[in-house]
Amino acid sequence: MAKKEISRREFVKGIAAGAVGIAGMGLLSACKDGPVAPTPEAKGLYTPGTYTASAAGYHGEVTVTMTFDANAITDVVVDASGETANVGAAAADALAKQVLDAQGSAIDGVTGASLTSGAVRTAAADCIAQASGGAVVAPAPQVVEQITVGPDTDWLGKAPEIDESAIRETLETEVLVVGAGNAGLMTAARAAELGAKVLVVEKAVSSMTERHWIGAVDTAAAREAGVSVDKDKLAAELCRYASHRCDERLIRLWLDHSGEAVDWYAGVVKRYNPDVKLHMEWDLGAEDHGVYHVVPTMHNFQDDIPEHDYSEATSAYGLSSLTTLLLEKEGQIRYETVLVKLEQNTAGRVTGAIVKDGTGYLRINANKGVALCCGGYAYEKTMLAALNPCAFQSTVEADATPLDTGDGIKAAMWLGADKDPEATAMLFDRGTIAPGQLSDGNWDKSGYFHLGSQPWLKVNLRGERFCNESLPYDFVLHAAYMEPEHLYNTIYDSAWMEQIAHFQAIGCARILPSKSGGKLQIFSPEAEMGLLMGMEQAGFVQRADTLEELAEKLDMPVDTFLATVKRYNELCEKGRDEDFGKESERMQPLKTAPFFGCRQGASLLCTLDGLRINTGMQVLDTGSNPIEGLYAAGDCSGGFFAHNYPEYVVGVAVGRTLTEGYLLGQKLAQA
Ligand SMILES: Cc1cc2nc3c(=O)[nH]c(=O)nc-3n(C[C@H](O)[C@H](O)[C@H](O)COP(=O)(O)OP(=O)(O)OC[C@H]3O[C@@H](n4cnc5c(N)ncnc54)[C@H](O)[C@@H]3O)c2cc1C
Secondary structure, eight states: OOOOOOOHHHHHHHHHHHOOOHHHHOSOBOOTTOOBOOOOOTTOSSOOEEEEEEEEOSSSEEEEEEEEOSSSEEEEEEEOTTSOTTTTGGGHHHHHHHHHHHTSSOOOOOTTOHHHHHHHHHHHHHHHHHHTTOOOOOOOOOOOOOOOOSSOSOOSOOOOOOOGGGEEEEEEEEEEEEOOSHHHHHHHHHHHHTTOOEEEEOSSSSOOOOOSOEEOSSOHHHHHTTOOOOHHHHHHHHHHHTTTOSOHHHHHHHHHHHHHHHHHHHHHHHHHOTTOOOEEOOOTTOTEETTEEOOOOEEESOSOOOTTOHHHHHHTTHHHHHHHHHHHTTOEEESSOEEEEEEEOTTSOEEEEEEEETTEEEEEEEEEEEEEOOOOOTTOHHHHHHHOHHHHHHEEEEOSOTTOOSHHHHHHHTTTBOBOSSOBEEEEEEEEEOTTOOOOSOOSSOEEOGGGGSOOEEEETTSOBOSOSOSOHHHHHHHHHTSGGGOEEEEEETTHHHHHHHHOOOGGGOOSOOTTSOOOOSSOHHHHHHHHHHHHHTTSEEEESSHHHHHHHTTOOHHHHHHHHHHHHHHHHHTOOTTTOOOGGGOOOOOSSSEEEEEEEEEEEEEOOOBOBOTTOEEEBTTSOEEEEEEEOGGGBOSSOBBBOOTTSTTHHHHHHHHHHHHHHHHHHHO
């Protein structure tokens, strides 16, 4: 195999895409006009052997192992097992092949797996440097994208013009579903079960993993357990959360049909996994959780959740069962196929879409309709910063799906669709960055601090307490947005394990079985301990023998912080929070050294504002009229949330997504 020299164009491409510095490339030397490839010496380009290097990907380290003979790369193995299963990890083989084919690190990468691709470029460049005797120097720091915050950005752009001659093939179906995620697979499987011809296109290399906490009302399991929910009260609560900038009819659609939808979903899971026990769980009796109303709606699919592994446990059953049903009913899924734009006839009816796969453009005609189920726009930073500046500026870490880039919302808006007026992001108070860092739009140098949702003392960067810490996840972040740099520090001490028993956190913040009946826990205290040690080693959690030292490590004014802790401890002794009204059992003093703290901002999970739809999931235009043939469900659609995610109505995000998908599948089959 001939060694391919790295051209200047490829080198620049490598820099732009993979952030590999000149020194990091090793293979190259610099000259006035730019770097050039060295002339191969007679003895060959490489010292034959196998070399390994790692670089930071999306979730963790990506390791590349490369074997060289004197003049060529002969084998490449990429270990991306720590990356998102259906994105980065699934791209590993393709990336390895790209490096081998390119005989270098300047590869195109895999669409959607940009961070994993970048890590492979960096690690491959490192291996090449080792093999060629170049000095291995740390890659140049990643350039933080310059993103305009606020409305002065053309985030929407225009529908791309695709020349007819570029369309390679036309496919016919009845129902086209865009996105093989929670909404998409529910829509597709239900429609196929009822006899429709269904084609799903999905940007990733495999289907999305399902969600763990599914909010549903009046499931068979709930009725059996005697759990009832006051639907009017719950509707009022959800509307209040949205300041009524929502469509109450959509909320009532979920209230009235989520039981039926989740029962059907559970039935599909049972059909293909007869031994799986379906588990129902709720925080009964927790209705007066602080001043916030909590509703028992949680439902999920397995009885035992291995610690650390809850998402894997659920993904084994739910969406894979829907996929099996879909395929059994002769539905199809085309992976690595991206929606480019929608198509309309002269009467304005959506007739299908232009999509793109590795071979080029395809036209898909769908005579019953197109269902946009391609998620929100959490990873379209320009759109997020324009529509939701507060969320963008609060976010330090993203646990979102990297492929959810607002494609469906944009494609429908290019046809005149309306969108929610208010932006809504699902933000959890679990993002953490090192003390010297700010929330600058770079989400790659951060950690996920699961204990962040525990109501310990929280202080702004000046060391002052600023709110009752006993708040739903995003409310703490909203309060912190009003503080300097929009960030804060969470402070705890060595008695933290005992203290969390007093906190009785609920939903996915729960560490211990709750007094109110909920037994699921995401991580046990022991598992949390392991996570904390990891966070400490990574430089996010600070440990100190004294409070003074902790203030210094957290880069806060020492005197102010000491005065804050003194006052806080006095209030804890009194058992009454005279300053912010936190419940007395949650007033736990900071006394037991060593002390701990970390700088926090938001962890972004998804966006929840989307296309305006009616109760038939038809996408509405700006005159509130349905666009015939066009439907949306899940995060791509709107009308349900505004400003906040009501976290204490646990699982309502995916609960409404699955419900909309179920009803939409039914409707499309009958169209
Ligand atoms: C880590 C995490 C955990 C969560 N846990 C919970 C939970 O426990 N309970 C809960 O209620 N909510 C949870 N959520 C939120 C929940 O996932 C969402 O609110 C929602 O249900 C997502 O469903 P969806 O189908 O709209 O989008 P997704 O499930 O994100 O699916 C969208 C799919 O569309 C694909 N796609 C995107 N663009 C294109 C395109 N142009 N062409 C083709 N395909 C495309 C994507 O690759 C993806 O597979 C969680 C979110 C995250 C990120």
